[in-house]
Amino acid sequence: MNEHEALVEEAVRERRTVLLVGGLDTGKSTLARALLQAALAAGRACAFLDADVGQKTVGPPATVTLKMLRGPEDLEPDVLARQDALWFVGSTSPEGHLLQVVSAVARLYAMARERGADLVVVDTSGLISGVHGQVLKYHKVELLQPDLVVGLQRGEELLPLLGVIQRFFATQVVPLGVPPGVVPTSVERRAENRERAMARYxxxxxxxxxxxxxxxxxxxxxxxxxxxxxxxxxxxxxxxxxxxxxxxxxxxxxxxxxxxxxxxxxxxxxxxxxxxxxxxxxxxxxxxxxxxxxxx
Ligand SMILES: Nc1ncnc2c1ncn2[C@@H]1O[C@H](COP(=O)(O)OP(=O)(O)OP(=O)(O)O)[C@@H](O)[C@H]1O
Ligand SMILES: [Mg+2]
Incomplete structure (x- = not known):
């Protein structure tokens, strides 16, 4: 069992809120789906909270979105892409919209619980560095109070952010490497992904x-x-x-x-x-x- 599989195994048993953080193309969304797949198989009521406003798994760009998962078929990309609820942010990147992102995450997180989710997995944007990245992630942790934060990092790029989370909050923080096989997405490809997701909506x-x-x-x-x-x-x-x-x-x-x-x-x-x-x-x-x- 590799470190990712071990983490999935452990998390699906009793965690209630799992926050995934990492730079661009570090495997966050793929790990989110793997966690949810295992949790569904373990019979838990799960929700996917997609707080990435650019590269969406659930719903259109410029929004934070929620998908309540009824069974493994809901994790199929085309099904997962149709959100159960969305909250408007108004920008396809969190820069300049930190307040709107955090506020949207708070409202949809509450909605996930109201609708009966026992495990909420929160996927996030790749903004992890600088003042904006740290402020954004800090306040997401502050309001979500996750019992597990998973950091996917190249080298040691996340250590400053994970250190902050560790010092300020009583959450478990697990740093992982980026899985081999992860392929970077070009800037142009990212724009195409956003355009396609918007066109689908x-x-x-x-x-x-x-x-x-x-x-x-x-x-x-x-x-x-x-x-x-x-x-x-x-x-x-x-x-x-x-x-x-x-x-x-x-x-x-x-x-x-x-x-x-x-x-x-x-x-x-x-x-x-x-x-x-x-x-x-x-x-x-x-x-x-x-x-x-x-x-x-
Ligand atoms: N464990 C893995 N093994 C092989 N390929 C993977 C693995 N995890 C992710 N990938 C591939 O790498 C690419 C990026 O993964 P993913 O979309 O999960 O990353 P991300 O961090 O969510 O990216 P983004 O910054 O665009 O949100 C995808 O094409 C995905 O299929
Ligand atoms: Mg992603």
């Missing part, structure tokens, strides 16, 4: 809703040119603090109005503005809302 029948300019969070400044919101990604609020799904805006210049395009059939109560524009199909291009609003 929008690949169903689309609905159109007229949008009043007063429904946005953050609120639009006075005299704002609505044309600047064309193809901006938005989160559809259910009016009860949660999200119905994603959509994007379309500007109709001749009418001077906005339309929402979304696969969600129910009309939303309000819209969160994202920080990406969907260009050339569903490729996400970063937008800085503060400079768009001229508010700094």
């Amino acid at each position: 929008f690949g169903e029948e689309l609905h159109r809703f007229r949008v009043k300019p007063t429904v946005f969070m953050p609120a639009l400044p006075p005299l704002f040119d609505l044309g600047q919101l064309d193809r901006l990604l938005v989160g559809l609020s259910d009016g009860a603090g949660g999200y119905l799904g994603l959509g994007y805006l379309e500007h109709l210049p001749e009418e001077g109005s906005l339309r929402l395009i979304t696969p969600v059939a129910a009309g939303p109560k309000a819209l969160r503005l994202g920080s990406v524009r969907l260009e050339n199909g569903y490729r996400a291009k970063r937008v800085d809302l503060r400079s768009l609003f001229g508010s700094g």
Whole structure:
């Protein structure tokens, strides 16, 4: 038995919350699935909380997503890709959106428990270094209080972060190496993966809703040119603090109005503005809302 298999064996028996951390292409998502497969076989009620907003296993980019697992068939990639719930973040990378990511993780983690999960496995983005990486992971641990943190590392790259977690929290921390056979994904391939996942989300029948300019969070400044919101990604609020799904805006210049395009059939109560524009199909291009609003 190698170190990964031994960890899986041990974790599936009694752990309640397992947080996986590691840089890009370190095998986090694959290990998450292996853990869940073993836990399901052991008869446990499991949930996959996908806190990576870029390279998604569950649901579309720019969101944190939850999949409740009923059986091993739910771990098939195409089934796993369909989320049970999503929380809007609005960016395909956590930089500049740490608050939105942590808040989304908190809400979906609570939802996983409410829906009966006994084991929640949390997959995360590859942002592990620098101030942002450390702050993000620190606060995820602070709020999730995992009983196991697994760090997948090349060399000793995770030691600063794992050291912080070890000093501040009473969780078990297990550093592992990157499994041989893990192949790096190019920057271009990552962009393609994000585009494909977004296109899949929008690949169903689309609905159109007229949008009043007063429904946005953050609120639009006075005299704002609505044309600047064309193809901006938005989160559809259910009016009860949660999200119905994603959509994007379309500007109709001749009418001077906005339309929402979304696969969600129910009309939303309000819209969160994202920080990406969907260009050339569903490729996400970063937008800085503060400079768009001229508010700094
Ligand atoms: N134990 C393993 N043996 C062989 N190949 C693996 C193993 N674990 C992962 N891989 C392969 O390596 C690639 C990256 O793995 P994975 O997606 O799990 O990593 P990740 O850390 O989640 O990456 P990302 O940074 O994109 O989220 C995938 O193609 C996967 O199939
Ligand atoms: Mg991954």
